[in-house]
Amino acid sequence: MIRRTGSHYCRFFWGKKSMNLKDYEEKTEEMTVRISWAQDSKDIHEPCAKARFDQEVFAGSDQVITFPKACILEWPVTKKLFGVSPDHHLKKGMICRIHARRKKKISEVSPETWLLEELLEKNVRDERLDPLLQFENGYETEEKKMIFLAEHTPYGAAVIFDYLRIGVTCLAYIDENDVLHHEHVNLSWMGKENRRSSFKPETLCAYSVLARKHKTDKNRYLAVRILKKENDSRFAEIIEAYKQPVVITNEYGTFTLNRPYRQYEGEIAWPNGEASVTIDASEDGTASFKMLEEICRDRKQWDESIRTSAAESLLETAEDWAEEEISLDELMKLLGIPSIHIISDEEAEVFYEPGELFGWHTVIVDIDHGSVSDAYLAG
Numbered sequence: 024m025i026r027r028t029g030s031h032y033c034r035f036f037w038g039k040k041s042m043n044l045k046d047y048e049e050k051t052e053e054m055t056v057r058i059s060w061a062q063d064s065k066d067i068h069e070p071c072a073k074a075r076f077d078q079e080v081f082a083g084s085d086q087v088i089t090f091p092k093a094c095i096l097e098w099p100v101t102k103k104l105f106g107v108s109p110d111h112h113l114k115k116g117m118i119c120r121i122h123a124r125r126k127k128k129i130s131e132v133s134p135e136t137w138l139l140e141e142l143l144e145k146n147v148r149d150e151r152l153d154p155l156l157q158f159e160n161g162y163e164t165e166e167k168k169m170i171f172l173a174e175h176t177p178y179g180a181a182v183i184f185d186y187l188r189i190g191v192t193c194l195a196y197i198d199e200n201d202v203l204h205h206e207h208v209n210l211s212w213m214g215k216e217n218r219r220s221s222f223k224p225e226t227l228c229a230y231s232v233l234a235r236k237h238k239t240d241k242n243r244y245l246a247v248r249i250l251k252k253e254n255d256s257r258f259a260e261i262i263e264a265y266k267q268p269v270v271i272t273n274e275y276g277t278f279t280l281n282r283p284y285r286q287y288e289g290e291i292a293w294p295n296g297e298a299s300v301t302i303d304a305s306e307d308g309t310a311s312f313k314m315l316e317e318i319c320r321d322r323k324q325w326d327e328s329i330r331t332s333a334a335e336s337l338l339e340t341a342e343d344w345a346e347e348e349i350s351l352d353e354l355m356k357l358l359g360i361p362s363i364h365i366i367s368d369e370e371a372e373v374f375y376e377p378g379e380l381f382g383w384h385t386v387i388v389d390i391d392h393g394s395v396s397d398a399y400l401a402g
Contacts, residue, residue, distance in 0.1 A: 024177075029302040030229050031170070040289065044138065045123065045370040046054075046126055046127055047124040047126050047127065047138045048124050048125045048126075048127060048151075049124070050125075051122050051123070051124055051140060051146075052081060052082075052122070052123055052124070052125070053082035053091075053120070053121070053122055053143070054079050054080060054081045054082060054120075054121060054123065055079065055080045055082075055118060055119065055120045055121075055147060055149055055151075055152060056078065056079045056080075056096065056118070056121060056152075057076055057077060057078040057079075057116070057118050057152040057153075057184075058074050058075070058076050058096075058113050058114065058115055058117045058118070058119065059075050059076055059077040059115060059116075059184070059185075060074060060075040060093065060115055060118065061074040061075075061113040061114050061115055061117075062074060071089065071097045071098060071099050071100060071113070072097065072098055072099075072100045073095055073096065073097045074095075074096045074097075074113045074330060074362050075093035075094065075095055075096065076090075076093060076094055076096055077089065077090050077093045077094075078090070078152050079094070080149070080151055080152065081166075081308055083150070087151050087152065090135070091398045092134060093132055093134075093240070094134065094135040094136065094137060095135070095136040095137070096113075096121075096123065096136075096137050096139050097136060097137070097138060097139065098111065098139035099139065111139065111142050111265050113145075115185055116149075116184070116185045116215070117145060117146060118144060118147040118149050118152050118153060119143075119144065119145050119146075119147060120144040120147050121139055121140075121141065121142055121143055122137050122139075122140045122141040122143060122199055123137040123138060123140055123315040123397075124137065124138045124140060125137055125138075126138065127301035127378075130175065131215055134322065142205065154184050154213070154335050155185040155186060155213055156362045157187065158186075158213050158245075159193065159213075159235075159240060159245065161237060161239075161245075162235040162236065162237050162238060162243075162245040163235050163236050163237075163238055164235065165235065165236075166233050166234065166235055166247050167198070167233070167234055167235070167236070168199060168201055168231060168232075168233055168234075168250070169197060169198055169231070169232055169234050169244070170196060170197040170229055170230065170231050170232070170253050170255060171193040171195075171196045171208070171210050171229065171230055171232055171234075171244075172193055172194045172195045172196065172227070172228075172229045172258045172262070173191050173193055173194075173210075173224035173225065173226065173227070173228055173229070173230065174191070174192045174193060174194050174226070174227070174282070175191070175192070175226045175227075176191070176223060176224060176225060176226055176263075176281060177189050177190065177191050177223070177224070178283075183213075185215060186213050186214065186215060187213065187214055187215070188211060188212075188213045189211060189212055189213070189214070190209050190210065190211035190212075191209070191210050191211070191224050192208075192283075193208050193209070193210050194205065194227075194258075194261055194262075194265060195258060195261050196208055196244075197255065197257065203257050205261055206242070207242065207306045208242045208243065208244060209242060209243045210232065210234070210244050210245075210246050211243070211244075211245060211246065212245065212246040212247075222246070226263050227265065227266075228250070228252060229253040229254070229255055229258055230249055230250070230251070230252055230253060231242075231249075231250040231251055231253050232246050232247075232248070232249055232250060233246075233247045233249075233250060234246055234247060235247060254257055264332055265282065268280070269282075269308050271287060271310075271312075274314060275312075275316070275319045276289045276290055276291045276292075276300070277289050278300070280304060280308050281301075282308075284301075285303065285304050285305070285306065286301045286302060286303050286304055286310075287300075287301065287302040287304055287310055288300070288301050289301070291315070291319060291322075291363075292322070293322060293326065293361075294322060294323055294326045295360060296360040297360070298360055298361055298362065298363055299362045299363070300315065300324055300362075300363045300364075300365065301362075301363070301364045301365070302315060302365045303364075303365065303366050303367070307370055311367070311368050313368045313370055314365045314367070314368055314369070314370075315365055315382075317393070318363070318371070328395060329373050329388050329390075329395060330355045330358050331355065332350075332388060332395040332398055333358060333375065333386055333395075333398040334351050334354040334355045335351065335360065335386050336397075336398035336399070337354070337381075337386065337398060337399075338351060339399070340381070340400065341354050341357075341380060341381065344380060344381055344382060345380070348360070357377050357380050358375040358386060359375060359376065359377060359379055361373045361374055361375050361388075362374040362376075369391060369392045369393075370389075370390065370391055370392075371390040372387055372388070372389055372390070373387070373388040373390065374386070374388075375388075383402075384400040384401065385400065385401050385402040386398065386399075386400060387399055387400070387401050
């Protein structure tokens with residue numbers, strides 16, 4: 024039974040459960056929300072359907088409110104002979120303009136909940152709440168047919184709400200005027216997180232693309248549509264040069280350029296063993312070995328200083344993991360031989376893998392301007 028008073032339903036009865044509209048504040052707010060989850064009609068077993076939203080903008084305001092813990096949006100459902108009708112059919116990622124009333128809080132820990140009174144508009148195009156629009160609006164609207172030479176297959180993607188932003192570095196491209204440019208550019212695109220991208224560029228392969236140029240960065244392009252794989256002979260010399268190994272040998276060791284990762288890799292002698300080293304390089308393969316020279320000049324002192332700082336910072340944590348007392352010297356020995364990542368002439372990171380000691384987490388020590396700045400666990 025549903026009892027109606029005036030223009031509002033007071034209480035919705037469904038078996039022993041009910042939805043009391045007196046639990047909500049009287050003031051109705053107009054706002055635009057981004058749905059982060061919506062209940063399937065098969066899963067509705069209460070007198071109300073539910074969804075969650077993670078961002079909102081109130082009418083008359085440009086301030087986007089983002090919630091670390093999504094808010095609940097609920098509304099009464101229509102009971103049918105077999106199951107229920109959720110009425111509004113909201114979906115994840117949908118942006119909606121609504122009239123809603125805030126639920127009176129039972130406690131400080133209870134999630135913020137709103138009653139959906141009226142669904143004013145679905146599938147609203149609002150750049151403030153739409154990651155895809157935000158991404159695409161950074162590029163010019165004109166679409167140009169170009170050919171890009173992909174350096175390698177994408178290694179991963181950035182997750183932005185329920186979208187994936189995928190990008191690939193290109194070694195060269197041929198512009199809309201058929202002119203070859205031998206310079207690094209980034210080609211990127213976005214798609215739904217739950218859908219795999221049909222475009223998986225192969226290493227050192229060329230593709231004709233309908234693209235849009237970035238408004239402020241001349242080295243960034245948006246892939247609107249991939250047209251086809253190309254075999255343009257003008258890229259042959261660039262591909263051949265890329266395949267040639269780049270090796271630097273000095274008094275500290277031999278270092279080989281890992282082109283896709285833009286870093287040199289090698290090993291150096293270290294107290295009690297060999298330490299692996301990576302050195303960041305620029306797009307053209309140049310790198311500075313100044314920080315490596317500084318470290319190698321007195322390896323024993325650096326080893327002692329880094330391990331001491333790490334042990335002092337993480338001794339209490341190590342005892343918590345081991346559930347017993349550990350001396351500073353014991354912890355320093357357990358850290359073992361590090362891996363060193365040189366970022367610049369002033370910055371480096373040192374990694375230790377002490378195994379079970381910290382539950383297989385990695386110990387990272389930051390070096391800044393010649394001294395240890397921080398030590399912490401990661402991974």
